[in-house]
Amino acid sequence: MTSAKTAPKFARRQLNVYQRPADVSRVSSALHGVSSKVALVPTMGALHAGHRELLRRARRLPNTVVAASIFVNPLQFGEGEDFDAYPRPLERDLEVLEEVGAELAFTPSVEDIYGEDTGITIEPGPLGAELEGASRPGHFAGVLTIVAKLLNIVRPDYVFFGEKDYQQLVLVKNMVRQLNFDTKVVPVPTVREHDGLALSSRNVYLSPDERQRAVALSAALTAGAHAGRLGADAVLDAANRTLSAVDGINLDYLDLRGTDLGAPPVDGEARLLIAAKLGRTRLIDNVPVLLGAAAEHPDDGSPEAGE
């Protein structure tokens, strides 16, 4: 992967691929030693335009080396979930990383990350058992544990997370703050298909028919966000009405929360979140919502909700 390839539009910088945590830690120390910063984009691979956006934003930082990790973390998958089936197109992923100008790829095995050492995990607190955590018990302990390990291995100055996994983003921010990790968490808005479906590695599981129906998730969120001025009940009603017009959507939750995922404000910024199954595929999505009087002045609040 480190050999030069034809680059039609721009010069590729070299991508260095490491599998062993100790090697990545050494490279990161060396970079910090010459006053370079490091930005980490943690992923589970099967890279798509959502990941590319995270990587592109990381590349915009001055004097910063962009690192991406690709690791399908068994600790965050429950019994009967898709750990084995999860797509792992490693060669293609490395090409994507080269294309977007990442300089460091960390591709450890499960053994490299956990070895014999399991048993200590990071407890996410009560929020870890709500929303996604209610359907995926233990999921966020698994996520926070691997994120903490990646932060300790890579020691990044910046770490990028997508808003598509909004609860994950909030919990990672909470962990970084409460456990004093020395890194800045950078959120990136959700990248969508032309019809609104949030990009996700799991979209490849959808049959053509399910793919069409899946648009209902983002459509419901958009309908809900547009009702923000009328208050929380109106938001949920509008979203539910849109969902009920489409068959084959097995709703897990549709919930309106504050931006920190506590109770929503009467007037101000909130988040509308959804999870649903189409056939065997479970998808999540969320959008910002301005509630009450805050919706009258969208420019003062979240950009997306004001569209």
Ligand SMILES: Nc1ncnc2c1ncn2[C@@H]1O[C@H](COP(=O)(O)OP(=O)(O)OP(=O)(O)O)[C@@H](O)[C@H]1O
């Ligand atoms: N559509 C998207 N827009 C912006 N960021 C995204 C998008 N999809 C994923 N990400 C972010 O990319 C990072 C890595 O996510 P991951 O590798 O799990 O991809 P994914 O598409 O979310 O996969 P999955 O289908 O397993 O949820 C996370 O921070 C995630 O929030």
Ligand SMILES: CC(C)(CO)[C@@H](O)C(=O)[O-]
């Ligand atoms: C953050 C993460 C890479 C941890 O495995 C994963 O949960 C993901 O891809 O969102």
Ligand code: BAL
């Ligand atoms: N993108 C979140 C990772 C997971 O669903 O396990």
